[in-house]
Amino acid sequence: MNDDRLQFLSLYLVRFAGGFGLAALTTLLPTYINLYDPSALLLGLFTSGYTLASTLAIVPFAWGGDAGDKRTALVVAIGIATLAYTAFAFVSGSWQFVGARAMQGFAATGASLLSLSLVGELAPTGGRANHIGKANAARLASGIVGALSVGALYEVYGFQTVYAVLVALLVVSMVAVVLFVRPDPVRIEGFPFSSLSVNERLRTLTTFRGQYAVAVTLVRTWVPIYAGVEVAQGGLAYAPFAVGVVITAERGANMLFQPYTGRLSDRFGRAAFIALGGTGYGAIALAVPFTPGVGSVLALPPGIPGMEWLAATAPVKWVGVEAAVAGLGNLSPAFLPLIACNALLGIADAFREPASMALFADEGENTEGGGVASSFGIREFVWRPGSIGAPFVGGWLQTNVGIDWVFYLGGGAAFAAVAVFVLVLASQHGAGALRRW
Template sequence: MTDTGKQLRALYFTRFASSFGLITLLTLLSEFIEVLGAEGVILGLFATGLTFAQAVGIVPISWAADRYDKRTILLGGLGMSVFVYLGFAFVGTSWQFIAVRAVQGIAATAAGLIALALVGDLARESERATTIGTSNSWRFAAAIGGTFSAGILYDSFGFDAVFTLLMLMAAAAFVVVWLWVEPDDTRIHGFPFTDLALNKRILTMTSFRAQYAVAVTLVRTWVPIYAGLEAARGGLGFEAATAISVVIAAEKFTNMLCQPYTGGLSDRFGRARFVFIGGLFYGTVAVVVPFTPAVGEALALPTTFPFLGTLSAAFIPLVALNALLGVADSIREPASMALFADEGKGQGVASSFGVRDLVWRPGSVLAPLAGGWMTSNVGIDYVFFLGGAFAFTGVFAFLGILSYTHGRDALAAW
């Protein structure tokens, strides 16, 4: 019998490998667009093809994982990932890229969602948020590594080297899961999505999550846009891609560092209050982002930086605020995930996480459309104000429904 710690480490690496592949190809998406000459609707499908395939795959993959052996489904997703990255090496047209990208979405859902479900299943109830937070830290480490290494690897060796690395990582994850993760003997009959989607505690959490998806998608997407957009359109006009990478990485880095610690605190002091505090903190930081130029000027911060060149006095405040957004999200995320795992334990952990993922999708798809319209017609500052507003309405709806449905002390009791 493999010890639980070894199984969890195998699953942590699996989440790292899966996330590394996603972020690496996302970072190089513009290169594919240039090489394949994508325009118009085809250009949009380069981005949305994967997201749509992920959304379609959630329900059947989660059902199969709860009904049968999660380990087998996970191995299937990782094996598919190996062939997906091989397939990218033979892409010659935009439609071929979209098709392979869609298959990548299915493979990523099987690998990421089921690895997370197994982590939630294996974790002790008293340490569930801590364990999930540690797992998420590996995912954020992959995001940082993929963001910085993708361009360097592509510029030095080309696409083939990138795909070879991703194939090897997916294959290594397959091997460690096959060797160290034990078969899962939990069998949930029927269709657990139905019961879990109507579960009162999950409905309470989704009342927050559906709105919070808009907040996070807007803010996380528009911080780098705000940094790089020319000043005439309301942005900061940073031309150095490395400077924008530093801004993006700040949020990932603090999230990675804090999640195991904040997860442990939520295990000790109650998960619901961490969801509330994290969401409130996120909204507060979001609405301050447009004021970074004023903050930088008021503090007389430097405008020239080693390796990055001349930027603006807003650079340091923007990096600091994005780092704080990572801290805020680290307060909320492991506690939220642990609550969903708690409800799914014995009833369908994969389906519980599937419900969680599905609720996120509408906001994550619609928010960029709203953000694009506001940037062009109202002003980019209002994108962050809207993101903050959705964080606030989400946390107060969560608090209201939690108190009304489960009692006034539910925030402390959950």
């Protein structure tokens, strides 16, 4: 196996470990909400605590990665993530959970930003979106494994076993980076954020990303909440394993499509893929609150056909999933439509993500005085205001107006982001820019 392939595989493993951790907390978030019954403020902090801390991580990790060795900075980020998931095993209240989430967010941003930067530097320009798509597919694959296994592990063994698995996976990924990823020879002097802040193409991309953050944060956070919280709070009251199945639909569809859509955007231009993905995401988000009605009208079964047979098989018993499958129990006709909606959300995001990331990597590499890590840092910065504020708005909507309105706002924000992006692109870069970029 050649050296470059080992480097890519090691970085994909980092993405896998990071995705597993995010999937674990996403799957268990409704359980923590039911366990601690947080106020609207704390409910917002359950997500925004993560996002606020991840915002603080952008500049030190991005600047450190461009000015120094990205590999060393990545190892530091993985080490902090290991401490964060160790802390989760000892959480016993809402504020402790917020604190552990903050540490998780700080580490996750560093690991994500630096691993993507290294992939972007190693990949040839003409195949950049394809390699980034593969890196994201590794993260999404772990999201599938994490969402399903975490629900089962929690049902059978509890929180601590979940976090023990996470810590072990992070340690393995850290060892792989140390052994197989070469030290980064690229050094950027000065402060690359200054050069990149006046890049016209990046500024155009931010007109989309700033608003779109609201859409994705609300929808991606509240689909599992909608699936798992009690009926009294507007949810469907599904068990953690059922919530994991719902999450898996989005991750699986995204994982399968991203390498392919990334390759297509390398060939045919990336801006159109961003607009198409954003429009689809908004339309599907609006459909989520209607899944109970769709299930009832179509007289769908309250579960997944064949699950009873699956629960009776020896391999499932061997890994301890039988109890989790049985725990799917009290489902409703909304289950299959919700899975379908979340899968379609994953496909929509598969059009947007690799195209967007490749454009940011291109500009980081091509801008004099810029850097790939700092370009990804700007991408993260632009995302933060919406992703920090959206959970507070979502928490208020859930507790005061109704959980359905979270998805209506998310869908509207996606449509607005696409409309502004297309208008700015045409006015600043010409009518054909949507095809040329």
